[in-house]
Amino acid sequence: MLQGKDLILATKPYACEERAKSWLYLLTTLCLLLLALASTLLLPLPFRIAGSILSGLLIVRMFVIYHDHQHHAILHNSKIADVIMTLFGIYVLAPTSIWKRSHDYHHKHNSKLFSASIGSYPIATRQRFEQMTPGEKRGYLFTRHPATIAAGYLFMFLIGMCWQSFASSPRKHLDSLLAIILHISGSIAVCYFLGWQSWLFFILIPFTIACSIGAYLFYAQHNFPGVVFNDNDNWCYDKAALLSSSHMLMHPLMAWFTANIGHHHIHHLNARIPFYRLPEVMQAFPELQQATTTSLRLRDIRACFRLKVWDPERNRMIGMREICSIRTEAQQAFRAPAAIHG
Template sequence: MLSSCKIGLFADRWFTYVSLSLLRGSADLAQQHLFIDPMSGTQTIDRSPMRTEKELLIATKQYSSENRLLSWWHLLSTIAAFIGLFTLTWMKTPLWLRIPAGVCSGLTFVRLFCIYHDFAHHSILHGSKLAKVIMYTYGFLGLSPPSIWIRSHNHHHNNNSKLHGIGFGSYPLMTTDEWAVATKRERFTYAATRHPLTIACGYITIFLFGMCIRSFFISPKRHWDCGVTAVLHVGILAWVATYGLDVLVFSLLLPIAVASCMGAYLFYAQHNFPGVQYGDREDWTYVKAALKSSSYIKMNPLMRWFTANIGYHHIHHLNHRIPFYRLPEAMAGLPELQSPVTTTLSPKSILACFRSKLWCVEEQRYVSFDYLPPTPIKQLPQTVGIVNL
């Protein structure tokens, strides 16, 4: 099964390389600040002065054009991979094969979510009625109904890194001053929302309850599809359970739990990590929010495939019209994007991200719940001409 994944990854990368080679010409390479010596093949980066924020935004537009054939390839090949893995979990295969297939099925579901995310941003397959049917079907099956996902995610992009106004569509953020005057209930709700257990159980806490049930009861008319999604999901669980508890566990519960946990953590680590910067509305800029408040999550090639390059999140926030398969190309071509605040999926980095609890405005960093501000140093009286011993 792992060999099949590697073969699929190799085919995916080969198809991407060929398609992007056709998409861009030699003139584009000069604009990308990436120069290739035709004799030695050595790549060098142009060290010309950094662009202004406006110039950088304009420079990213050269990467925002999609290759329609490549977009369809990524979507259909991912669906095919998911169906193949799902079939392995449904069959009476040995546990040593069934469990890894369930995990990989969940990770492939993450990739489908990231592709759905790009479609919602109109960066791929925009205007295609067939793609809309496929993607909206995924939204219903993946506990991410189009109405609430598109609305909340657009709000998130427009308010990323602002100290106030980021609670909708993202994890809430409290400053140390706000925590000091918060009620016990407010503190409990805030701490519970950002707790690792809440993210690990994202299937129930974030997607089924938060994205579907809660959104529907808050606004049934606006988010009717959230109610439909919740009912449909429960119906599918009941139907699959008729085929046996093992089928329910390995074909649905395990993949969905893996996908939800991974998706919930990725969204957390993209904006809650050591080195992040937040600001007030006065000093907020779109480019600063993208480059200083959105992380670059380093991953190996297989995980980059499973997550559809969502780790290049600083570039995505800079220009959400760039298709996910062109994000690495944009990073290689624009020097301004090559020094992001970085995290990884290692246990050490994950623990560091989870330690990000409260924002200290004075120190411009995350601190723990038990943070105590430094005691001001008592100033001795100043007397001209006399030394106090």
């Protein structure tokens, strides 16, 4: 059984794209997305609804392809691909300047406690959570709330990805401001010239679907029952990939729309493996078939959302009910000696 660097090195032969296949998947996905978006404006109502939903799902697939390009897993050093991906990043409210910086940081610090929550959902230990002010607790829980993640279009992408990056460093993230301006002005233009229904089907529904799926995938891939977190001294890259990144089981159709991102533990082990080779790597290494799994079933989604903080004493994530139970037990234990003494 390969471990550590030996396992990473064993996956290296798979970190090689087939350039023709990369172009094929990029262009077919892009064409399908453009056709689906066009249907939201040109066809009768039932087809507009279907086209709107399909557009949202195709944006997810295109985003994972964009994400692979940012990792230099596909179409590296292609100027044409660079232009396409730069434009798509602005369109999808994840411009290259902030997406690459934050996502690279996430890969280098995945599952580290006490590091900046750049490019990932914040994780607090139970002790740290108990020390927070009421306002800090509300902010922390709001970020991880199901409604916040479902509204990823607003909170994760428009505000988190674009506005906060520009506000923190305007010179570095002018493309974030450009993305906001183009998105809002485009929405106004569609409403004014084509009507509110066109805006609903062409922009609101596709982005709501795509951003909520994207936000949840990013959350659940690192916040699932069985996930492991470590302090910085005990952190190890390969263990973080295999123990702190899930294998999300999906229906083949959903796996296609998400471009195999469910094999997230493999992606974190070697981010240079193209998305279309991840299932191949999974089959080749028994070591990778032992990763903790989750899925898009309702019970698994609920199980992921229940997790709130990391408890080092129990070595697992726990929810609010357990936090309250532990707090009550501690208070009772504290009062017992005082009662005996009294």
